[in-house]
Amino acid sequence: MALPVVFIACKIEVSEEVANVTDKNSPWQLMRQIVDNLKEPTFQDISYNIVDFGAIADGVTNNSDAFSKAIEKCYEMGGGKVIVPSGKFYTGPIHLKSNINLFLEKGSVIVFSTNPSDYYPLVHTSYEGMELMNYSPLIYAYQANNIAVTGDGVLNGQASNENWWPWSMGNKYGWKEGMPSQRDSLNLPRLMKFGENGSPLNKRVFGDNHYLRPTFIEPFNCSNVLIKGVKIINAPFWVIHPIKSKNVIVDGVTIDSHGPNNDGCNPEYSKNILIKNCTFNTGDDCIAIKAGRDGEGRRVAIKSENIVVQNCKMIDGHGGVVIGSEMSAGVSNVFVDNCTMDSPNLDRAIRIKTNSRRGGTVDGVYVRNIEVGQVKEAVLKINMFYGIYSNQTGTFIPEVRNILLENINVKNGGEFGILARGYVESPIQNVTLKNVVIAKAKKEISIENVANIKLVNTKINGLPVEEIK
Incomplete structure (x- = not known):
């Protein structure tokens, strides 16, 4: 018997096709352009x-x-x-x-x-x-x-x-x-x-x-950077932190560090970043994309954009690929392709975390061809009420939109297959899951204030999503 699903202020559309996912104007064409234009120094x-x-x-x-x-x-x-x-x-x-x-x-x-x-x-x-x-x-x-x-x-x-x-x-x-x-x-x-x-x-x-x-x-504030092969x-x-930098390649690096805030790679205010063939075994997020904290980020106003993660292995960590929580200047065009994520100590596969002190916009997170063995909490978690240190409420309501997961295979999704919480006044917009199979999750879906969520050929706990009650 399927477990209860929480849907609040959401409209889910189950469809056969998703426009602009596979044609020449798809986000994957943009990813190829980013990768092709990046050259090692x-x-x-x-x-x-x-x-x-x-x-x-x-x-x-x-x-x-x-x-x-x-x-x-x-x-x-x-x-x-x-x-x-x-x-x-x-x-x-x-x-x-x-x-x-x-x-x-x-x-x-x-x-x-x-x-x-x-x-x-x-x-x-x-x-x-x-x-x-x-x-x-x-x-x-x-x-x-x-x-x-x-x-x-x-x-x-x-x-x-x-x-x-x-x-x-x-x-x-x-x-x-x-x-x-x-x-x-x-x-x-x-x-x-x-x-x-x-x-x-x-x-x-x-x-x-x-x-x-x-x-x-x-x-x-550097350009044409290569970090390759080292352990x-x-x-x-934080381990690798390109800040205000562009054209950065991190290739074949192994990071094994389990201390506090030991994020593996944190591009911040940075553009045109390729992280490939790496292994992350960390005490915090494996990869966490940043763009400044609160008022500071809004003043600097440099987006982190055009970030590609390919052929990487994520072991321990708070998240496999994460955006936030310091993302006030905004993040766009993040691509995660052909990665494996598996550990009883990996909390989530894909995570977006922000709050109303951060503000900022996340626009365009595209994930495909991912094998997930085990995560603790969720395969996809989007939390617009993330809190740490002290009261994190403010007047800068964040925006999150255009999230695509396709060709994802999960053996154990932990507590939730999908866990997403937006604002009434700023719902999470345009979430698509296509060809996603989550074999095991304690609760299939818990979403609140998500607009235009499309589930295409997606199964959780063996059931097509339209059959989940």
């Missing part, structure tokens, strides 16, 4: 080995100076490869410059310092959708063109319950009552106020005693 055939600049592979000596000298020399000569040979190299942050490929040979491990003072001087960066002066990301590039981090080596941030992670105020991450954290009034709450009232960057100086963790790899473990915070 190229570099001069010249190499500089960090060992020749004094690097010592003992896992103890701080090689920050050797990395800096090798990168500077390479830059002065017009670019090329900076090679990290086999061995364990300890360092502080690495700052890339234009036309440089940081190349990790097989057997190489870059081990990053966990001493916050090593991440001075403070740099222009971002934290949860708000810009600030803070600790340098572990690998950072600012206003650079034609840059890469490639190879077969490992990037180890060394974050743990003994460092970085307790700052999240998470008990499971080593925080105990009386310890400082990012949630203390002078830390993240203070940054939120700066972001909301538009305080200038020179007022937003954090760093020591403010407990806001650095991102791992951050191209900030990334034990991140302090």
